[in-house]
Amino acid sequence: MKLSKKEIAIISAMYFMCASSIVLNATLILMEWKRRKRERNCMKMQLLTHQLLVNKALIENLKKRKRSKNKKRSYEWWENIVKKEFSEKDWLENFRVGKDSFRFIVEELKEELKPKENFLNNARIISCVEKKVAVALFYLASVCEYRVVGHTFGIHKSTVHNIVHEFVNVGIKVLLPQYIKIPSEAEAIEIASYFERSTHLPNIIGAIDETHIPVRPPTEGHRDFINRKGWASIILQGVVDSKYRFWNICIKNPGSTHDASVLAGSAKGKYLPIGVKKSVTLTYLIYKYIYTYVILFFSGFN
Template identity: 25%
Template sequence: MAEQQQQLQRRQRVYRQRRDVFNEYNDDELIKRFRMNRAGIITVADLVRDKLQSRTERNQPLSPETKVAITLRYLATGKMQQCSIDDFGTSQATISRVITQTIDALSEPDIVTQFVKFPLTRQEVQVKQEEFMEDYRFPGVVGTIDGTHIRIVAPSVDEHLYVNRKRYHSINVQVVFDAKYRILDVLARWPGSVHDARILDESGLKALFEQNYVPAGCYLLGDSGYPCKEWLLTPYLNPLAGVQTNYNTAHKRTRCVV
């Protein structure tokens, strides 16, 4: 009997004290740590609540809001997971599971397409063009495009393909923004060594334009790393004084959105 009691005591879990960051911090402090205020975190949690809600109340489960906050903390700061352990009183294994679970939930197509959608109808396109015209006085533009390198841990397979021109491992992510800094299209599957122009050339975005899914008279703006096309405007490499120089100036000012 005594031996059974000792085994039971050894099996009993000891839980760390968890901090209630939502009551401990005001909105300014939450934004500083998580890049969102309380209402923003709750809004994100509501999007994926069904996917993040624990099915039982055993083992002190984390709420969807806490899971979102842990993930935001990790993504917003770029720090190691230890910072989340200190903030939330959870183990590193739990932190890893929470981050993976939350990102997977937010990456589901039914969630992504609520916020990331390229304009295809004449009405949608017109709205984007009017925003660029109003803010930058550049006609016909629906989006600005560029690649951005997201640093990753060196993979075990085809490691050399992920080394970019700055000599670190990355994914080269193609992104298109509208005039209001909203993402219209994102492609995040190419190794860091792949050039921006090739990513575009093999993307569904190119197909949308060249197969006439996007209405005529719509343009993307890209830097000189892209080829100039009927639907993709790039700067003059050696502009002449006057019209070409003025065009390059307007192009650069508008492209800064991305």
């Protein structure tokens, strides 16, 4: 069958259009594939760059840690000045205890604070416990930052933090049950006699006051912990005898609790020594000369 020139021209035009369409689609597909490849390569480069930056930061951090571990620290103040040159007055000013009291605390807490390694000899154990007690007492007496205490004793601030917490926990477990207790009848009479000679007020067996300890309040009920100064705390109430020795501590009330409520909640028979009448009237007043509260027992002792 012979085609006319016109039909041949039409068929040729159709083939040309189909070929052009195929070539155009292939070109578009190829361009899209190249674009996506460029995006993938760009993303890979970004990830690689980010990983390189992370690795660089990690390496720098490790270098800093290594430098901090190798940092030179001075033990001279404790080893050569405190232990060899300090007078009794210096001990009281820096640690709030005398040298004999310091040694007493070391001896009482030696078993709890000593290192766990078995290869240490007794001399090294005593030296280690002495330094732990000194660090904790210095921090509690001066209220310095851990960093400052660490520089003073030649140790890291994290070590100071661990020592202070260990000392407090051990002290509460070992010392409080032994030395903070309600006086007996004879002790109460002796305390009252001393107070009367000093203040000319009869039947005083303790001076009481409170302080606020900063805490992080819980989410629920956090307003109860906000004290009158506007920050969160719990109240520590202490009672001391005529020689400034604690014989009772109460630390359970949130910071917003009134002083009278703290006293009422902690004094329900707890402050009454053996031999004091149960019908005794318990009151308190501000003794302006010493700026403290005093417990007055008006009924006297049996």
